[in-house]
Amino acid sequence: MSGTTAGPRGGTRAEGGADGTPGGKTRGRARRPEGEPPPWRVLLELVRPHRRILALGALLSLITGATGLALPLVAKALIENLSAERAITGALVAMTALVLANAVIGALGGYVLQRTAESVVLDARRSLVSHLLRLRIGAVDRSEPGDLLARVTSDTTLLRSVTTDSLIGFGTGGLTLVATVVLMAVVDAPLLGVTLAVIALAALVIGVIVPRIHRASKRAQESVGAMGATLERVLGAMRTIKASGAEDREERVVHEAAEESWRESVRAAKWSALAGNTAGLAIQAAFITVLAVGGARVASGAIDVATLVAFLLYVFYLMAPIQQLVAAVTRYQVGAAAIDRMGETRRLPVEPAAPAGAAGSEEDDTNPAALRFEGVRFRYSDGLPEVHHGIDLDIPARGMTAFVGPSGAGKTTLFSLIERFHEPSAGRILLDGTDLREWELHRLRGAIGYVEQDAPVLSGTLRDNLLLGRPDAGEEEVREVLRTARLDALVARLPEGLETRVGHRGTRLSGGERQRVAIARALLRRPRLLLLDEATSQLDAVNEAALRETVASAARATTVLVVAHRLSTVMAADRIVVLDAGRVRAVGTHAELVAGDGLYAELAATQFLDGSDDDAEGAGVADPADPGSDGDPAAGSTPVPDPLGSR
Numbered sequence: 001m002s003g004t005t006a007g008p009r010g011g012t013r014a015e016g017g018a019d020g021t022p023g024g025k026t027r028g029r030a031r032r033p034e035g036e037p038p039p040w041r042v043l044l045e046l047v048r049p050h051r052r053i054l055a056l057g058a059l060l061s062l063i064t065g066a067t068g069l070a071l072p073l074v075a076k077a078l079i080e081n082l083s084a085e086r087a088i089t090g091a092l093v094a095m096t097a098l099v100l101a102n103a104v105i106g107a108l109g110g111y112v113l114q115r116t117a118e119s120v121v122l123d124a125r126r127s128l129v130s131h132l133l134r135l136r137i138g139a140v141d142r143s144e145p146g147d148l149l150a151r152v153t154s155d156t157t158l159l160r161s162v163t164t165d166s167l168i169g170f171g172t173g174g175l176t177l178v179a180t181v182v183l184m185a186v187v188d189a190p191l192l193g194v195t196l197a198v199i200a201l202a203a204l205v206i207g208v209i210v211p212r213i214h215r216a217s218k219r220a221q222e223s224v225g226a227m228g229a230t231l232e233r234v235l236g237a238m239r240t241i242k243a244s245g246a247e248d249r250e251e252r253v254v255h256e257a258a259e260e261s262w263r264e265s266v267r268a269a270k271w272s273a274l275a276g277n278t279a280g281l282a283i284q285a286a287f288i289t290v291l292a293v294g295g296a297r298v299a300s301g302a303i304d305v306a307t308l309v310a311f312l313l314y315v316f317y318l319m320a321p322i323q324q325l326v327a328a329v330t331r332y333q334v335g336a337a338a339i340d341r342m343g344e345t346r347r348l349p350v351e352p353a354a355p356a357g358a359a360g361s362e363e364d365d366t367n368p369a370a371l372r373f374e375g376v377r378f379r380y381s382d383g384l385p386e387v388h389h390g391i392d393l394d395i396p397a398r399g400m401t402a403f404v405g406p407s408g409a410g411k412t413t414l415f416s417l418i419e420r421f422h423e424p425s426a427g428r429i430l431l432d433g434t435d436l437r438e439w440e441l442h443r444l445r446g447a448i449g450y451v452e453q454d455a456p457v458l459s460g461t462l463r464d465n466l467l468l469g470r471p472d473a474g475e476e477e478v479r480e481v482l483r484t485a486r487l488d489a490l491v492a493r494l495p496e497g498l499e500t501r502v503g504h505r506g507t508r509l510s511g512g513e514r515q516r517v518a519i520a521r522a523l524l525r526r527p528r529l530l531l532l533d534e535a536t537s538q539l540d541a542v543n544e545a546a547l548r549e550t551v552a553s554a555a556r557a558t559t560v561l562v563v564a565h566r567l568s569t570v571m572a573a574d575r576i577v578v579l580d581a582g583r584v585r586a587v588g589t590h591a592e593l594v595a596g597d598g599l600y601a602e603l604a605a606t607q608f609l610d611g612s613d614d615d616a617e618g619a620g621v622a623d624p625a626d627p628g629s630d631g632d633p634a635a636g637s638t639p640v641p642d643p644l645g646s647r
């Protein structure tokens with residue numbers, strides 16, 4: 001489903017609004033879009049791979065039903081034999097055999113159907129997860145992770161009962177109903193007319209109830225999604241919630257979502273119960289009516305007592321298929337709501353497939369990459385202001401380029417465009433002379449090592465985190481990268497070493513340790529282009545100086561782009577790009593920019609004038625306002641607050 005993405009060279013469309021998540025949420029009561037298949041068609045698609053085993057289950061259910069249906073006939077024969085004073089042994093044996101067959105085949109059929117239903121759920125989960133992992137970042141940003149989680153976990157579970165109760169219910173219930181009606185017609189057609197008239201009335205009532213079940217079920221599932229979203233929000237920021245004393249408020253929000261789900265589920269249960277009871281009532285009413293009309297027919301000699309007894313038994317036998325059909329209809333409404341929600345998720349856009357003949361570096365290519373921005377414009381979505389207003393920039397292969405500029409200037413977004421998390425709304429970015437859109441995405445990202453601003457670390461072990469980008473890295477390479485990222489001492493200290501579990505989002509590590517893990521992970525990929533977004537902002541002075549040296553040495557072999565957080569990093573760069581409000585304002589060395597760019601000089605000067613860089617002087621960092629200063633920037637070993645990160 002990559003249809004929302006422009007072709008390789010046609011990327012002139014803004015990203016937002018095209019992913020089916022207007023308003024930024026996946027939760028909603030949106031109608032099914034034109035052309036989308038109805039839930040029953042989706043359901044049939046889902047069960048298609050299991051149709052044979054499903055047919056077997058249905059056959060077993062039918063046989064079970066047939067054995068049940070045969071019982072009244074045998075009972076009729078038994079009564080007739082009794083009245084005629086004939087032997088009843090044969091009829092008794094037949095009845096026993098039918099009862100046993102009913103139980104055994106029924107159990108087997110039930111197992112086969114449940115197994116098939118579980119397989120349908122598994123398929124749905126697999127396909128949803130595959131889709132979610134390939135979503136465009138824009139769609140992810142506009143969704144609630146907790147809600148997406150609920151769609152994969154709880155919504156898919158509802159398919160189980162739809163497959164067994166609905167599909168099989170429609171099939172076997174329908175067939176059993178038809179068979180029963182035919183047998184009833186054979187026994188006495190006028191009594192069948194009476195029965196059907198009563199049941200038709202009940203069907204009308206149930207027809208009114210059914211849409212209500214669908215609506216209530218959908219709302220209940222949406223509330224479960226909302227509950228998941230809120231819980232995810234809370235659990236993901238537990239410290240902040242506690243520190244802000246917001247537990248009670250957040251508790252209320254989760255409780256409200258849970259209560260809403262309860263209310264809607266109860267409403268759905270109420271309508272379902274009403275539908276079920278209406279069917280039950282119809283059978284009772286049919287029984288009484290048949291008894292009255294049938295009694296009259298017996299009195300008039302139109303039918304005999306045995307016929308009436310057999311017919312009444314069939315009336316009761318109608319109960320099972322009718323209940324089955326009603327359950328099928330009500331379950332289908334619940335399942336259809338879940339299928340609707342799964343459809344909403346499937347409509348979220350995924351990343352584009354590789355164009356035919358897509359470019360990409362060889363797996364073992366480690367040559368530094370060159371980048372070029374040509375008139376790059378970008379906005380996150382249609383209603384939002386443009387972030388980049390036409391970036392033109394050449395970054396040669398090898399060496400370090402620092403991006404500086406006020407907060408919100410668009411530095412991180414530029415990295416996102418390089419990773420193709422988003423597409424430019426106009427212009428293009430070329431890597432080694434080839435438009436990024438012509439690269440095979442996997443290969444493109446394989447050439448890049450990216451350390452995000454908040455250096456995310458995933459739950460799992462330290463080793464899992466390091467190997468995330470290169471699972472086949474050898475033990476020696478891992479050791480080497482641990483040394484360069486200055487993690488070797490930490491790993492040596494931990495009793496479980498690399499097998500230490502880091503906790504959810506790496507909460508068992510310090511901020512600086514997380515950053516070093518993220519840097520080590522990126523370096524282990526042997527990238528041709530290394531993107532570091534404030535990657536050393538939380539390191540202490542000693543580690544920062546050491547990692548600055550690591551990055552500088554990486555820049556001798558590869559192309560390194562850093563969003564500079566510290567003056568020391570800025571000054572170590574081969575070239576500095578000053579971004580301001582989405583435009584490249586100036587490019588040059590520190591000395592050139594201090595002399596030639598007002599904003600850079602002003603920001604650098606302000607840093608010293610406002611006294612916020614107390615450490616800089618003590619650490620011997622050059623005064624950027626004074627190009628003649630003899631401080632050695634590379635020697636600065638004390639972390640310096642970002643002078644250029646805010647204005």
Ligand SMILES: Nc1ncnc2c1ncn2[C@@H]1O[C@H](COP(=O)(O)OP(=O)(O)OP(=O)(O)O)[C@@H](O)[C@H]1O
Nearest residue numbers: 141380384387406407408409410411412413414645
């Ligand atoms: N996912 C997003 N959706 C919508 N707008 C966004 C998104 N991410 C960033 N922005 C907006 O885009 C603009 C540029 O953000 P960006 O993160 O690129 O700035 P930055 O220069 O890296 O800032 P900082 O130095 O504070 O990290 C900001 O106005 C920001 O609010």
